[in-house]
Amino acid sequence: MGFSISLFFLLLPLSFQSSSSLSSLNKGSSLSVEKQAQHFILSPNQMFCAGFFQVGENAFSFGIWFNDPHSHNPINVVWMANRDQPVNGKLSKLSLLNSGNIVLVDAGQITTWSSKTESHAPVKLHLQDDGNLVLDEPQGTILWQSFDFPTDTLLPDQPLTRFTQLVSSRSFTNHSSGFYKLLFDDNNVLSLIYDGPDVSSTYWPPPWLLSWQAGRFNYNSSRVAVFNSLGSFLSSDNYAFSTYDHGTVMPRRLTLDSDGNVRMYSRNEALKKCFDPERGRRCSCLPGYRVKNRSDWSYGCEPLFDITCNGNESTFLEIQGVELYGYDHNFIQNSTYMNCLNLCLQDCNCKGFQYRYDEGQGFSCYTKLQLRNGRHSPGFSGTISLRLPKGNNFSKEESVRAEDHVCLVQLQKGYVTKPENCYVRFFLWFATAVGVLELICLSMVWGFLTRTRQKSSADQQGYHVAAVGVRKYSYSELKKATKGFSEEIGRGGGGVVYKGILSDERHAAIKRLNEAKQGEGEFLAEVSIIGTLNHMNLIEMWGYCAEGKHRLLVYEYMENGSLAKNLSSNSLDWSKRYNIALGTARVLAYLHEECLEWILHCDIKPQNILLDANYQPKVADFGLSKLVNRNNLNNSSRFSMIRGTRGYMAPEWVYNLPITSKVDVYSYGIVLLEMVTGKSPTIGVQSIDGEESYNGRLVTWVKEKRSGTYSSWLEQIIDPAIETNYNKFKMDLLVRVALACVEESKDLRPTMSQVVEMLQSHESNPKS
Ligand SMILES: *[C@@H]1O[C@H](CO)[C@@H](O)[C@H](O)[C@H]1NC(C)=O
Ligand SMILES: *[C@@H]1O[C@H](CO)[C@@H](O)[C@H](O)[C@H]1NC(C)=O
Ligand SMILES: *[C@@H]1O[C@H](CO)[C@@H](O)[C@H](O)[C@H]1NC(C)=O
Ligand SMILES: *[C@@H]1O[C@H](CO)[C@@H](O)[C@H](O)[C@H]1NC(C)=O
Ligand SMILES: *[C@@H]1O[C@H](CO)[C@@H](O)[C@H](O)[C@H]1NC(C)=O
Ligand SMILES: *[C@@H]1O[C@H](CO)[C@@H](O)[C@H](O)[C@H]1NC(C)=O
Numbered sequence: 001m002g003f004s005i006s007l008f009f010l011l012l013p014l015s016f017q018s019s020s021s022l023s024s025l026n027k028g029s030s031l032s033v034e035k036q037a038q039h040f041i042l043s044p045n046q047m048f049c050a051g052f053f054q055v056g057e058n059a060f061s062f063g064i065w066f067n068d069p070h071s072h073n074p075i076n077v078v079w080m081a082n083r084d085q086p087v088n089g090k091l092s093k094l095s096l097l098n099s100g101n102i103v104l105v106d107a108g109q110i111t112t113w114s115s116k117t118e119s120h121a122p123v124k125l126h127l128q129d130d131g132n133l134v135l136d137e138p139q140g141t142i143l144w145q146s147f148d149f150p151t152d153t154l155l156p157d158q159p160l161t162r163f164t165q166l167v168s169s170r171s172f173t174n175h176s177s178g179f180y181k182l183l184f185d186d187n188n189v190l191s192l193i194y195d196g197p198d199v200s201s202t203y204w205p206p207p208w209l210l211s212w213q214a215g216r217f218n219y220n221s222s223r224v225a226v227f228n229s230l231g232s233f234l235s236s237d238n239y240a241f242s243t244y245d246h247g248t249v250m251p252r253r254l255t256l257d258s259d260g261n262v263r264m265y266s267r268n269e270a271l272k273k274c275f276d277p278e279r280g281r282r283c284s285c286l287p288g289y290r291v292k293n294r295s296d297w298s299y300g301c302e303p304l305f306d307i308t309c310n311g312n313e314s315t316f317l318e319i320q321g322v323e324l325y326g327y328d329h330n331f332i333q334n335s336t337y338m339n340c341l342n343l344c345l346q347d348c349n350c351k352g353f354q355y356r357y358d359e360g361q362g363f364s365c366y367t368k369l370q371l372r373n374g375r376h377s378p379g380f381s382g383t384i385s386l387r388l389p390k391g392n393n394f395s396k397e398e399s400v401r402a403e404d405h406v407c408l409v410q411l412q413k414g415y416v417t418k419p420e421n422c423y424v425r426f427f428l429w430f431a432t433a434v435g436v437l438e439l440i441c442l443s444m445v446w447g448f449l450t451r452t453r454q455k456s457s458a459d460q461q462g463y464h465v466a467a468v469g470v471r472k473y474s475y476s477e478l479k480k481a482t483k484g485f486s487e488e489i490g491r492g493g494g495g496v497v498y499k500g501i502l503s504d505e506r507h508a509a510i511k512r513l514n515e516a517k518q519g520e521g522e523f524l525a526e527v528s529i530i531g532t533l534n535h536m537n538l539i540e541m542w543g544y545c546a547e548g549k550h551r552l553l554v555y556e557y558m559e560n561g562s563l564a565k566n567l568s569s570n571s572l573d574w575s576k577r578y579n580i581a582l583g584t585a586r587v588l589a590y591l592h593e594e595c596l597e598w599i600l601h602c603d604i605k606p607q608n609i610l611l612d613a614n615y616q617p618k619v620a621d622f623g624l625s626k627l628v629n630r631n632n633l634n635n636s637s638r639f640s641m642i643r644g645t646r647g648y649m650a651p652e653w654v655y656n657l658p659i660t661s662k663v664d665v666y667s668y669g670i671v672l673l674e675m676v677t678g679k680s681p682t683i684g685v686q687s688i689d690g691e692e693s694y695n696g697r698l699v700t701w702v703k704e705k706r707s708g709t710y711s712s713w714l715e716q717i718i719d720p721a722i723e724t725n726y727n728k729f730k731m732d733l734l735v736r737v738a739l740a741c742v743e744e745s746k747d748l749r750p751t752m753s754q755v756v757e758m759l760q761s762h763e764s765n766p767k768s
Contacts, residue, residue: 021049024126030095033060033087042067045129047251049074052087052094055175059086062094062104062113064133064146066251066267076265077175078131078153078253079146084176085112096125100143102135115144131155152178153255154227160184160235162223166256180260184223186523189216190235193524194260200472200524200531200544201372203260215239227254231266286371286386287317288394305389311345316352316385317394323380324354328366328534331590333358333753340365344387356382369534471543475550477503482510490562490607499557507557508542512550520546527553537587539610539620555620559613563671564606566615567678570721576615577675577722578730581737582759583617584609588668589752592661602659604667605648606674647681647698651744662746668755669741673698676734678719699742702735733759 020038025031031039033052040051050064053074062081065074081094081104091108100119106112117123121137128134132155133146147158152166160166165183170176179196189211192204201207205214212218216237225235231243231252243252243264251267285291285301292302308314329350330343337355344350344367354366371386388394479485481500490497495513502508527544534540545552563580566572572580588601601608601619608620650666652659670681681698705713714732737758743749750758 024124025094025096026124027096027098027100027122030093031062033089033092036060041125041127041133043127043129043131047129048078048127048131050127050133052092053077054089055086058089060089060092061086061175064127064131066253076253078155079133079149080151080175082113083151083169087112096123096135100135102144117143119143130157132158152257153253155254156227156229156252159224159226160190166262168256168260169258171258174258178258180256180258181524182256182262184225184237187211187218188221188223189214189218189237190225190239192256192260192262195472195524197472200527211237227252227264231264233264286322286374287319288386288388288392304394305392308389309348313390314345314387315390315392316341316344317388318383318385320383321380322374322384323382324352324368324371324374324384328354328590329369330365330367330536331586332365333756334362335365336363340367341385343367344385350387352384352386354382354384356380471554473543473545473552473554475545475547475552478510478545478552478554481508485510485512500554502542502554506542507559509539509555509557511553511555513552523551533591535587535590537583537616537618538591539618556618558610558618560611560615562607563609563611563617563675566611567606567674567719570678570719572615572675572721574722574726574731578727578734578759579615580609580611580617581672581675581734582756584619584668584671585752585755585759587617587619588664589756592664592752601664601667603645603648604664604671605645606671607645609671650746652746657746660746661752662749665741665749665752665755666746668752669738669749670698672734672738672741673702676719676731676738677702677717678721699739703739706735706739 020035021040021042022031023042023044025041031041031051036052036054040049042049046067048064049067050062052060052062053065055061061083063074063077063083064079066076066078068075085106087104088107092104092106093108094102094104096102100117100121100123102115102117102125103111104113115135117135119137121139123135123137123143125133125135131146134142135144136142147155148164150158150160150164150166152168154160154166160182162184165181168178168180170178179194181193181195183191183193185191185193185202189205191202193200193202205211205216216239218237220236220238222236225233225239227233229249229252231246231248231250232240233242233254234240243266252264254262254264256262288305289301289303329347332339332343335343335355340353340355340363343365344353347367347369349369350367351371352368354368356364356366358364478500481502482498483500485496485498487499488496489499489509495511497509497511500508500510523546524544527541527546531541531544539558540556541553542556543554545554560566584604588604591601601621603621604619610618610620612618648667648670650663651657652663652666674680677698679698679701702717705717714728714735717735718726718731737750737755740748740750741755
């Protein structure tokens with residue numbers, strides 16, 4: 001998917017017109033659906049029409065389209081008033097009332113759409129030569145214009161702004177709102193997002209690239225994109241392209257098509273060659289999977305085999321040049337292929353794994369519970385190994401054979417041959433940067449799977465694990481789940497957390513964010529990125545709600561509560577603590593070093609580390625600092641507002657130094673000290689007057705004890721709740737690591753992956 005450019009052609013001598021067409025609509029007059037074939041508004045240059053057209057059996061919409069005098073049935077609709085609520089073919093009318101309001105009334109009864117305007121002046125509704133339907137007063141004041149409310153199409157000089165977005169049609173024949181959106185995200189970056197019934201995901205620019213890597217600026221907050229009649233497109237984030245026929249003034253449109261491709265169409269009667277308007281990124285399923293519905297691939301892919309839990313019955317198919325981004329369940333650095341394979345086999349829900357060589361780090365292993373965000377990328381230096389049943393016939397070529405899902409490979413070949421033209425260059429860039437869509441397809445597969453699984457009821461646990469994926473919830477659904485937000489289980493990170501039980505009986509933690517400064521689209525763009533973060537030590541986000549001013553996030557619920565609670569109730573022995581330290585370090589390393597750079601937590605503390613039934617740690621609230629505060633983390637290394645919690649905050653915050661991932665390392669170090677000593681760094685801070693505003697007391701205390709002459713320093717600092725039979729070596733190691741993490745100078749602190757290495761190196765060390 002992505003942008004592509006095509007041409008469309010209409011055979012049109014702009015000659016005759018129906019004599020009953022109008023040049024404008026005055027107060028008190030109407031267009032009625034029964035007379036749709038004669039009764040419409042025509043632009044002075046006769047290029048555009050505005051009127052009723054049929055969208056289904058006895059279903060009509062009011063819209064604007066490129067005029068074609070040979071057919072009233074519009075093929076090139078550029079705007080619609082009521083795409084999701086077609087009106088009846090009888091008694092429906094579009095009227096300009098005396099109040100100055102334009103209303104669309106269905107079957108003489110229900111108002112399905114209105115411009116919400118008001119004026120005492122003799123206003124007129126007319127269609128301009130540029131395709132803009134305008135309601136204005138005689139002296140020219142514009143009260144309403146269709147250019148401010150685009151549906152899936154932009155016309156030349158019609159800007160896409162921070163207030164507007166394009167939403168695709170459901171299919172090439174069905175004009176109602178579909179699943180793809182083009183909008184400016186919270187980072188000022190022009191983005192394409194998929195916002196389906198079960199999942200949402202940003203797919204362009206590729207979410208695994210930082211915006212500058214994708215060639216985008218995120219400092220220009222004007223958020224405007226526009227193209228001109230010469231065929232040049234320019235967005236304030238530095239994204240620009242020109243069509244290959246650039247330079248000639250001709251009718252053009254840019255449409256977010258129902259398959260998620262943005263295409264620029266230009267009308268040119270001179271060229272006799274026709275381009276297929278359906279070219280662009282297409283979906284393909286991975287070997288062993290097939291498209292569920294050939295006529296509408298947004299239903300996704302489904303497996304052609306039964307999932308087996310038994311490792312002995314599984315085999316792996318290794319595929320080159322396909323990358324799957326995100327949704328990693330487990331991640332090991334410097335792993336052998338066999339280790340990675342066995343790791344996947346041990347997990348019933350593992351669908352495959354990615355094995356990749358990283359410069360300086362050896363081979364890394366990522367096991368996948370979901371196969372999403374896939375892209376064909378010939379230069380990708382890793383492989384994906386798909387888990388399939390033994391004795392299967394599925395071949396690597398399979399996905400490249402199916403006639404209608406494989407344009408990717410063909411496209412690339414096709415375009416390589418003519419690299420001199422602009423169109424080609426443009427497209428090649430996308431061919432490498434933008435993905436094939438295993439992403440959508442497969443995400444739907446799991447939705448499908450999890451539902452059937454639940455029905456079979458045997459594997460509730462499996463259902464829980466497999467049911468990851470960002471879903472959209474309605475506010476009323478969540479209100480019901482939380483019994484009217486009655487049971488509060490936590491606070492912080494920009495909101496209050498409530499316990500809830502979803503309609504599928506899963507227990508959830510539902511966070512209600514305080515501020516709803518963002519528009520729904522921007523919120524969604526961020527949520528969808530957070531939703532792709534997946535790690536066994538990260539709280540799973542199941543979904544979100546963005547309705548009106550409500551912004552909620554739905555997370556998995558952790559029975560054992562927070563590390564803070566467990567520390568205060570003395571329920572953790574030394575080995576659990578060590579394990580929690582390691583798990584937390586692993587997820588921080590994963591997020592700092594494997595994901596986008598902006599993913600700093602900035603508020604690591606025992607309240608944000610939750611424990612599952614087996615006391616495995618899961619970190620909560622990643623990415624939230626971004627959602628809750630609109631300040632841009634990408635764009636500079638400074639935050640304009642101090643974040644975090646007293647006692648856990650790195651000195652950088654206080655001295656206004658650049659904020660890097662080392663702030664999380666610092667907070668992590670404090671958490672380690674707290675786990676070892678049982679002493680909270682926040683206790684007693686306030687009472688010390690004139691002390692630095694961040695707290696170094698716990699650190700100083702441990703350092704003093706350690707450098708003292710007593711050999712029993714460890715016994716002196718260790719939490720009395722820890723029994724005496726702890727592993728001295730490991731506890732000493734925790735303290736050493738902690739002290740390294742809380743170095744004043746960030747450059748002296750280790751990275752999180754170095755921490756993992758240190759803690760892991762003695763994992764299997766029996767020495768005590
Ligand atoms: C278009 O798709 C929507 C959503 O699937 C559906 O409700 C509607 O009936 C469809 N319209 C037509 C004319 O098929
Ligand atoms: C931001 O983008 C707008 C629109 O493209 C442009 O006019 C303006 O000069 C840009 N500002 C900066 C600082 O680059
Ligand atoms: C496939 O999609 C088409 C178009 O949306 C729909 O009419 C049809 O019912 C679907 N078929 C199945 C089997 O889901
Ligand atoms: C899998 O194979 C191993 C070794 O051949 C065997 O010990 C084990 O019982 C088998 N597991 C199952 C579930 O069949
Ligand atoms: C990877 O592991 C091997 C063997 O365990 C070790 O010799 C090597 O130094 C490790 N490489 C890195 C980069 O950690
Ligand atoms: C493998 O393919 C052959 C022919 O295409 C078919 O007859 C056979 O049933 C397939 N086997 C499996 C396990 O799907």
